Amino acid sequence: MGQGLSCASASHDHDFFAAVQGGDLGAVESSLTANPYILSRTTIYDRLSALHIAAANGRVEVLSAILDRSVDPDVVNRSKQTPLMLAAMHGKLACVQKLLEAEANILMFDSLNRRTCLHHAAYFGRSDCLRVILSSAQTAPISDSWGFARFVNVRDGNGATPLHLAARQRQADCVHILLDNGALVSSIAGGYGYLGSTPLHLAARNGSLDCIRELLAWGADRLQRDSSGRIPYLVALKRGHQACAALLNPSAAEPLVWPAPLKFISELDPDAKALLEAALMEANREREKKLLKATSCSLPSPTHSDTDADENTTEGSDIELCDICFDQVCTIEVQECGHKMCAHCMLALCCHNNKQNPMNLCISSPTCPFCRSSIIRLVVAKTKAKDKEDKDAISKLSRSKRHRNLSEGSSSYKGLSSAIESSAKTSCAAGCLPDSNVNVDKPLDI
Numbered sequence: 001m002g003q004g005l006s007c008a009s010a011s012h013d014h015d016f017f018a019a020v021q022g023g024d025l026g027a028v029e030s031s032l033t034a035n036p037y038i039l040s041r042t043t044i045y046d047r048l049s050a051l052h053i054a055a056a057n058g059r060v061e062v063l064s065a066i067l068d069r070s071v072d073p074d075v076v077n078r079s080k081q082t083p084l085m086l087a088a089m090h091g092k093l094a095c096v097q098k099l100l101e102a103e104a105n106i107l108m109f110d111s112l113n114r115r116t117c118l119h120h121a122a123y124f125g126r127s128d129c130l131r132v133i134l135s136s137a138q139t140a141p142i143s144d145s146w147g148f149a150r151f152v153n154v155r156d157g158n159g160a161t162p163l164h165l166a167a168r169q170r171q172a173d174c175v176h177i178l179l180d181n182g183a184l185v186s187s188i189a190g191g192y193g194y195l196g197s198t199p200l201h202l203a204a205r206n207g208s209l210d211c212i213r214e215l216l217a218w219g220a221d222r223l224q225r226d227s228s229g230r231i232p233y234l235v236a237l238k239r240g241h242q243a244c245a246a247l248l249n250p251s252a253a254e255p256l257v258w259p260a261p262l263k264f265i266s267e268l269d270p271d272a273k274a275l276l277e278a279a280l281m282e283a284n285r286e287r288e289k290k291l292l293k294a295t296s297c298s299l300p301s302p303t304h305s306d307t308d309a310d311e312n313t314t315e316g317s318d319i320e321l322c323d324i325c326f327d328q329v330c331t332i333e334v335q336e337c338g339h340k341m342c343a344h345c346m347l348a349l350c351c352h353n354n355k356q357n358p359m360n361l362c363i364s365s366p367t368c369p370f371c372r373s374s375i376i377r378l379v380v381a382k383t384k385a386k387d388k389e390d391k392d393a394i395s396k397l398s399r400s401k402r403h404r405n406l407s408e409g410s411s412s413y414k415g416l417s418s419a420i421e422s423s424a425k426t427s428c429a430a431g432c433l434p435d436s437n438v439n440v441d442k443p444l445d446i
């Protein structure tokens, strides 16, 4: 008799969980009305609750219906994993958002590797989930007790931060987002991977050129050794990742590093920042091409898709070229003075890791190369384009230029860096250069 009852109840549970998994809201609602206590049931082996199943399968309507019945959003399964962890693991963005709205705790640790939802999102490359968890961490109560920076660098049971996991798993997007949110680029993982590994060691080991490029651009140290005394270069060589080794070789030219002064400019405009980041990565790709050519490694070439048709659209349009390099379109405007230049030149101006010319180090706060006033803010330059056509032409010009640089391997960047150096030298020599000497706003004939 008792056995019969438990069989019936097991079959009810099964039907209910199947409805949750399939996202059948009607069936879920009627089960809940018939037996509200079914919400406390779990699957037999993993002890998954209905909330776990809905989260892992991205059933946001079912998830909401369950949350509306004031179920604890942080209920855990056999491995102490929360529904938020499962949603992050499986990349179910809507469910992650819903759980965060229900104030799910982002600082829970599972019992497998003592990982948080941030670790899981980074490991599986769920960059959109990673982003929303980080943005929620800015305001969540944990930010008071733990601090945001500490959360971004939270360690799992083996000492790995989310950045270590993303670098190891070749998740370049997540590597980028984490670095952008203050992940420590050279932190040492305790027992994760090989002892004393940095994210750069882990990326080298798995041969992720994209992750290596990101890490180097954020200042990862090519000379840092792991516990067995190996630098990332040796790790890449040993694993047969020739292209990665070429970038990691300490005797190879140093990549451009996201300049420290830019971090301190108040309210770095998101659009301006995106332009600068794109310019930095582009410049580093240029360097890579040369390095790889020298070591006869080849990278997959960029796709030659939409450029040829654009080539002739630039003629006659009213486009401002950068007065420093005379090559790229002015995209960045310096405030307060209003001078304009291209993103590449702005970047080179702020990159203080140029060891060839220590006299040009302007570490404290970058100044405008035209008027020497200190830079308060960078914004995207307003173009002089009068209508949409011109704007299209500008974006096409920058795209086709970029493509040309990539496909021909031109050394325009090198040219402009030296142009900047000399321009900075003249400015420095002349002290405070009056504004009128260099009229950037004057339209150029092209």
Ligand SMILES: [Zn+2]
Residues within 6 Å of the ligand: 322, 323, 324, 325, 326, 327, 328, 341, 342, 343, 344, 345, 346, 416
């Ligand atoms: Zn320029």
Ligand SMILES: [Zn+2]
Residues within 6 Å of the ligand: 334, 337, 338, 339, 368, 369, 370, 371, 372, 373
């Ligand atoms: Zn200026």
